[in-house]
Amino acid sequence: MTASRVLIYLLRRDLRLADNPVFHRLTSTSDHGFTHLLPVVVLPPDQIETSGFLKSDQTSPFPLAKSIVGKFWRCGPHRAKFFAEAVWDLKNTLSSHQSGLIIRIGPPADVVCAIIQHLQSSGEAAVAAVWMTDDVPSEEKRQQDDISAVCNSANVDFTLIPDEKYYIDDRDVDIATQELPDVFTTYRKSQEPLREKPRAVYPNMKSSLPPLPPDTLIPPQAVPFQIPDDLDTFQKCLSKPLVFDLPNPPVNPEDVKSAHPFLGGEQSAIDRLRHLVKSGAASSYSDTRNGLLGVDFSTKLSAFLCLGCLTARQIHSELVKLEDGTDEKYQDAPGYGQGENNGTKSIRLELLWRDYMRLCTKKFGTKLFAATGFREVDGYNKKWKTANSATASSDQHPSPQKIGEIIQRFLQGNTGMGLIDASQRELFATGYTSNRARQNVASFFAKHLDIDWRYGAEWYECMLVDYDVSSNWANWQYVAGVGNDPRGDARIFNPVKQAFDYDKQGDYVRTWVSEVRGFDNAENVFQAWTATPEELEKLNLTNNVMVTDPLKKIDFTVDRKPKSQRRPFARGRGSSNGRGGRRGGGSNSFGRGGMSMHTQAHMVPVPMDGMVPGGLPSSPSMYGTGGMGYDQQGYAWSPSPMGIPPHLHHGAPSPHHWGGNAGAPVVSSGWVSGGPPMFNEYNSMHGNLPQPAMHYRGRGNGRGNYLGRMPQGRGGYMPN
Structure with a gap:
């Protein structure tokens, strides 16, 4: 009997069926040479806390999945939930196509090794190849190298598939990695006209996928972990250990709804994209993108892009249908058949920026996570303030202990700076905060407080539902002055002025900082210490730390x-x-x-x-x-x-x-x-x-x- 030839497809940030190069390749031809397909989602214990999956009375062989500088969870509750939903959505979609996927815990190379050995020992099947989408951050590249080594030792073919979820395919950029311009504008100009650059999305599948191997041939999860069979339990296992050692954490006001109420997954992503086009939100994006409150002021597609539930060229494709007037479902939408408009142009520009951040990561590698950033210019001598007494400068003021207290207040959203506090509380409660708020938070932390920007980047890694390695870390570098901002650390946002510009009446700050809702003047909403003693007493804020000891006062x-x-x-x-x-x-x-x-x-x-x-x-x-x-x-x-x-x-x-x-x-x-x-x-x-x-x-x-x-x-x- 001829042994089955199994293809292992390791899924990471490509959790979709449509416009997926792997699934397209397997369904567009019948001579791929595989009898079975085994899609695998691996939970790496250094990136996702997995102790919630332990069997009773078992202990984890892995250290806690916490960050290096701030010791925060590397995947917090909001992204864990969104990720679980995305995995289960793809699992159900594949099941409807006579396929499926399995979930495993462990270092990816160890998981692959165990599957290869189990199938080979069965005598009924063998792993013919391992495929996975190429990725550029340093941890992901190490995963790829380790898996490649396992496959080489087992004489199994290993293939990295180009990551095609970005706006412009890497193969069409025509710029060598080390020649990537360090200024975005230069890169943008090299790629124009942007509307003509993306490749077409892959057509719908022409045939069915190869089936899963029989259950008897699929190895179980290695002890001491167990994988649940339903989404609710899976989600609870992910969130169970994510306890925060944060006194007086922000509380979500009962009357406030999340600006990011979406479920994870490919179907949710498609629904959101079509809504943006139909409703006119895409066409008005350039006018609303600096908003702070509501669901439709921004696209809210980033979380889907991060996990690969959606590709940038799928977004482009829907925009083209609107602009060219070729899809009747959009015929009542603003801008239908009228060509590219300011809103759709702005969306493309944001997608290109996302590409650029990834290419910067590809160029600079581990510098993405260094305090000195991409620049590492000669003579760079800025000494960031830190809560770590072992690395703090001997003349640091305030002391590391005091900086620790300041960081704690920053995480609590209790700095006394209204816009910053509102954003931090929204982030803690919902996993989302607006683009405009993120800029101000990063600038406040790195420029006004002069604290090591990596604390902020790690906190965002923990809390953001739309965390993306390159976008998060490169943008924090940009604002901190150590990234590829031509003006370096010379850029500072005034969060009070920004609040007056983008939260004119203080509605956003009042929404999330309930203590200041009673103020009549926006000036007091944005900085409570500016209120009169009578106003403070009336709102019972006289002794509130936002008034008595704000981390920053801006006159x-x-x-x-x-x-x-x-x-x-x-x-x-x-x-x-x-x-x-x-x-x-x-x-x-x-x-x-x-x-x-x-x-x-x-x-x-x-x-x-x-x-x-x-x-x-x-x-x-x-x-x-x-x-x-x-x-x-x-x-x-x-x-x-x-x-x-x-x-x-x-x-x-x-x-x-x-x-x-x-x-x-x-x-x-x-x-x-x-x-x-x-x-x-x-x-x-x-x-x-x-x-x-x-x-x-x-x-x-x-x-x-x-x-x-x-x-x-x-x-x-x-x-x-």
């Missing part, structure tokens, strides 16, 4: 109504403390206590030839003195050497600004239509201005600032 005054989301720029002049120059008049001061907030200014441009700072053209390099400033987008301004045009530094005290003829310290702004890499990343953790070139038009107004406006750049912590 900020709003001089006018915050800008709307539909006009994401501010008109008008910059202002700062200091004196006006000759023929320049006085400058307005909106700061208190010597801290000036430039509430209407944007960026200090490097002028074109012939353009000089305002005031008299005869003195182009006169500077005034000013305090710390924050621009309209919430960035801080910092110094530049005298006589040298100042650049956007974001975040240090600012003694030099473009000013009037005798040194008025007034920030300037300009008309912009794109720009060089230095400015193309404006107001974007990763982004670009889609226009091809930058120029500035302005005139001195007597205070030394250029008149004009600055379009908002594309922001985005993690496509979501």
Whole structure:
């Protein structure tokens, strides 16, 4: 009797049937040479805590699956639930196609070795090949190397299948890994036009999949673990050990619904995608993407993309159907048959950013997890504050113990900074928080508190339902100033200004920080310590730590109504403390206590030839003195050497600004239509201005600032 030839397909982040290169290959031809297919989902005990699957009175042979720096669970309850649902959805889908999958616990190479040995010892079957989708993070590459070694020793073919869930197929990028541009804008331009780049999705299966091997040939789960047969029990086993050693953890307000209410799985992903197109949410995405509350302000597709329940080119395909008017189910949707619009274009740009983060991981490898990040520039000497006394600098202030307490308050959402606290509480309760909030949280932690950014990245790894290795770690690097942001650690978000811009009435903060719901003024909602003693007493907040000991105080005054989301720029002049120059008049001061907030200014441009700072053209390099400033987008301004045009530094005290003829310290702004890499990343953790070139038009107004406006750049912590 001829022994059966079994193909093992190791599933990791490709939990879908449609547009799957492995399933497509097996169903598009009958001469693949395999009699049986065994899809396997492995729970690696170093990435997912598996002690909940132990048999009674058994102990785990593996250490707890916790992170290195912060000792957080590597897969928290929200992602564990979503993952379980996605696995079971695929299991049921495969069962309907006369196939199925098995779940095993252990190092992937050990699991593969056990299956190979069991089948070979049966005499009735043999493993002919092991296939898995290629991945680029360092841990996943080690898994692949270990499995390859097992297969080689057993004389079993091992094949890595290209990962095709990204927007542009790696084989179509035409850029060598080590030549990948370190600035996203440069990469984007090399790939345009984006609408033409994705490959077509694979057609529906033409034939059935090879069947599962008989149950008698499939080895059981190795002791001391056991795998349940139903989703509910499987889910409970995943979540059971995930207890948090966090005093006073955030509590989900009873009247608040999650902005991410979706089940995991391929079918849920397809339903969500079609809803976005039908409802018009895709077409309006560019207008709503900076929202904070609700379900449809962003796509919420990232969690599905992370696990491979959906591919980026499937998203592109549905957008094309809308734009070209080729699918009648979308005929009532806004934008049907009208070509690419701002919303669909923005979605493609986010998908490309996701590609880029993965390619950066491929290029930089383990630097993804290093405190020094991708840059590792010569002379980099920033010493992050840490709660680890063994690695803390001898002159660190506050002490490691105090930093530990600060980190704890950060995790609790009890910092006293309304936008940050709301985001942290939402994250803890739901596993989701918006792109805009993520940017501010990361900046607050790394730039305002100066704490090792890896604590934040690991916390997001634990809590996010849409955690993706590359997107999470590379974006935290970007904001911390050690990634591929051209401006490095010069970028700082002002979370108070950002709150006024994107949570105008404080609805988001009130939703998640119930203690401040009673305040009438948004200023008090965003920073409770700014309220009067009478207001604090009325809300029983007089002795609340958010009032008595906020982790950060930002002195900020709003001089006018915050800008709307539909006009994401501010008109008008910059202002700062200091004196006006000759023929320049006085400058307005909106700061208190010597801290000036430039509430209407944007960026200090490097002028074109012939353009000089305002005031008299005869003195182009006169500077005034000013305090710390924050621009309209919430960035801080910092110094530049005298006589040298100042650049956007974001975040240090600012003694030099473009000013009037005798040194008025007034920030300037300009008309912009794109720009060089230095400015193309404006107001974007990763982004670009889609226009091809930058120029500035302005005139001195007597205070030394250029008149004009600055379009908002594309922001985005993690496509979501």
